[in-house]
Amino acid sequence: MTPGSVTWLPDAPGTVTDLEVFGSVSPIRKVTEQVAFDDGWDASRRDKVRELFDGMAAEWSSRFGDEREASIIDALDRGGVRGDKVVELGAGSGLGTNEIAARAADLVALDLSMKMLREQSGGTPLVQGDASTLPLPDAAVDTLVLVNMFLFPSEVDRVLTGAGRLLWINTNGHETPIYLSPEDVVAAMPGSWTAIAGRAGTGIWAAVDRV
Ligand SMILES: C[S@@+](CC[C@H](N)C(=O)[O-])C[C@H]1O[C@@H](n2cnc3c(N)ncnc32)[C@H](O)[C@@H]1O
Numbered sequence: 001m002t003p004g005s006v007t008w009l010p011d012a013p014g015t016v017t018d019l020e021v022f023g024s025v026s027p028i029r030k031v032t033e034q035v036a037f038d039d040g041w042d043a044s045r046r047d048k049v050r051e052l053f054d055g056m057a058a059e060w061s062s063r064f065g066d067e068r069e070a071s072i073i074d075a076l077d078r079g080g081v082r083g084d085k086v087v088e089l090g091a092g093s094g095l096g097t098n099e100i101a102a103r104a105a106d107l108v109a110l111d112l113s114m115k116m117l118r119e120q121s122g123g124t125p126l127v128q129g130d131a132s133t134l135p136l137p138d139a140a141v142d143t144l145v146l147v148n149m150f151l152f153p154s155e156v157d158r159v160l161t162g163a164g165r166l167l168w169i170n171t172n173g174h175e176t177p178i179y180l181s182p183e184d185v186v187a188a189m190p191g192s193w194t195a196i197a198g199r200a201g202t203g204i205w206a207a208v209d210r211v
Helices: 027-038 043-063 066-079 097-101 114-118 153-159 182-188
Strands: 006-008 085-089 106-111 126-128 141-147 160-170 193-200 203-210
Touching: 006 182, 027 182, 043 114, 066 097, 066 160, 066 193, 066 203, 085 097, 097 106, 106 114, 114 126, 141 153, 153 160, 160 182, 182 193, 182 203
Parallel strands: 006 193, 085 106, 085 141, 106 126, 141 160
Antiparallel strands: 160 203, 193 203
């Protein structure tokens, strides 16, 4: 595949495209772009984001629904995880964690917010940490899964193996507050990457690999 290219698969049956305007006007969208393209993350921002999600943890899971989960399942089915060592970043209260665990031999779920992690159910090992400085050696992970989570390009590049994969999922498509298009994800990564992308339910996903 050509470096930087994104190959779109056909939409899954039942894909919802008329999304209510929500995430595209959220202030967190700007933060998402700054983190991915301008190294826009520091201790002050980290603390504010942690406080924000600590405050939403108790009611976060009430937002889950089949249309949101459809893109996670489709990303895992038509995209897929590579290898055994899989880490979910920004796992939160577990919208995707149990589906990922069903397809990963060795999954760890990481989040900045301990209150979000406490809402998880299931047996996946949980770690509180900051995805901008992962407590992982270089080239230690086969697949990173990010569901509605900020992209830290250099850290993703550092911890993935050479054949490693980034599975990027936005469960409310372009109206997800923390959203980057598959084209933007590929563009943000250092070096040469390519992706296959798809849509299902209300969501959008990209399986992003080095060329
Ligand atoms: C929009 S929520 C998504 C949670 C879950 N993946 C979902 O889709 O329901 C974003 C999550 O990313 C976490 N997060 C934000 N910045 C992070 C960072 N730098 N490192 C690790 N987790 C982070 C937040 O605490 C929050 O749980």
